[in-house]
Amino acid sequence: MSAMAPMAASERGTASGAGRHSNDAYDRIAAYWNEHIHDLSVATQPAGSRGFFEELDAYRFDKLRYLPKLVDFGAFGGQSLLEVGCGVGIDLARFAGGGARVTGIDLAATSIELARTNLSQRGLTGELSVMNGEQMSFADSQFDMVYAHGALQYTADAARMAAEIHRVLKPGGTAIMMVYNRRSWLRFMSKTMGVGLEHEDSPFLRLFTRREFRSVLAPFRNVRIVPERFPVATKLHRGVKAVLYNGVFVGVFNLLPRPLVRWSGWHLMAFATK
Numbered sequence: 001m002s003a004m005a006p007m008a009a010s011e012r013g014t015a016s017g018a019g020r021h022s023n024d025a026y027d028r029i030a031a032y033w034n035e036h037i038h039d040l041s042v043a044t045q046p047a048g049s050r051g052f053f054e055e056l057d058a059y060r061f062d063k064l065r066y067l068p069k070l071v072d073f074g075a076f077g078g079q080s081l082l083e084v085g086c087g088v089g090i091d092l093a094r095f096a097g098g099g100a101r102v103t104g105i106d107l108a109a110t111s112i113e114l115a116r117t118n119l120s121q122r123g124l125t126g127e128l129s130v131m132n133g134e135q136m137s138f139a140d141s142q143f144d145m146v147y148a149h150g151a152l153q154y155t156a157d158a159a160r161m162a163a164e165i166h167r168v169l170k171p172g173g174t175a176i177m178m179v180y181n182r183r184s185w186l187r188f189m190s191k192t193m194g195v196g197l198e199h200e201d202s203p204f205l206r207l208f209t210r211r212e213f214r215s216v217l218a219p220f221r222n223v224r225i226v227p228e229r230f231p232v233a234t235k236l237h238r239g240v241k242a243v244l245y246n247g248v249f250v251g252v253f254n255l256l257p258r259p260l261v262r263w264s265g266w267h268l269m270a271f272a273t274k
C-alpha cells in the first residue's frame, strides 16, 4: 500500500466492450508503467543489476508466500508459456528456470528491456516483446499455458484481454490469472487507515468481486477462483500506522482460522481451462 492521489472517476475501470478505448489509453498505460515499474521502490541495488533482480524476487516471494504453493513454476518444462504483463520478468524467469519455453509481453518497453536482462543474467532464454495484451499478434491456440498475474486489473478493458488470452491458448490449455478483490481485508484497511492502494494512480485500476471476475472469464470453462494474499508485515511503510499494522493487525488477523477469512484474500487467483 502507498499513499497516492485518487483517480478521476471516468478512468476507473468499468465493464467495457472491445474497442471502447482509443490508442491514447494504451499510450498512457505504457507511459505510467515505464515510470512506475512494479516493486521498484523496494530495490536498493542499481536497476538491471543481478542484485536488483535477486532483491525483487526475494521481496515478491516473501510478500506472496502463497504463489509457489498455488503455481508450480517447475511444472511446465518443454511447454510454451506466455506471460501477459510480465513486468521485469520475475515470475517469467521462474517458469523459464523450470524449463518452460517462455514468451513475455508488456506494454512498457522499460520493463521488457529489464526482463530481457533478467533472463540473460540467469542464462535463460525467452521471447520478449512490447505488445498490447488486448490485441496480441500471436496465432490462435499457440500456447500451452498463459499467465497474467496482476495485469487484467490495470488494462483498459479486462474482458478484451481475457478474450485474447483465451484465443491464444491451446484447447485444453490452462490460464492462470490474478486480479484484486474489491471485498478484501486490504481494501478495508486501506480505507480505514487512509492509506492508498499500490498503483492507485495508474491510468486504469479495476477491482473485482468474484462474480465480476467470473463474468470477465466467460470464454473459459472450469474456472476456479481462489482468494489468497493475507497480511504480511509491510516493508514499504514507516511511522505509527506501519507499526500498528505490522505489530498488531498482521498478528491478530493471522490468528483467525483461514477458512473463515479466505473470502477476503486480496488476490483472486483464477485457474481456467480453454
Ligand SMILES: C[S@@+](CC[C@H](N)C(=O)[O-])C[C@H]1O[C@@H](n2cnc3c(N)ncnc32)[C@H](O)[C@@H]1O
Pocket (backbone or CB within 6 Å): 029, 030, 033, 038, 084, 085, 086, 087, 088, 090, 105, 106, 107, 108, 111, 131, 132, 133, 134, 148, 149, 150, 151, 154, 155, 156, 199
Ligand atoms: C502490477 S504490474 C505486474 C507485473 C508483473 N506481472 C508482476 O506481477 O510483477 C502490471 C503490468 O501490466 C502491464 N500491462 C497493463 N496493461 C497491459 C496491456 N494492455 N498489455 C500488456 N501489458 C499491460 C503493465 O505495463 C505492468 O507491467
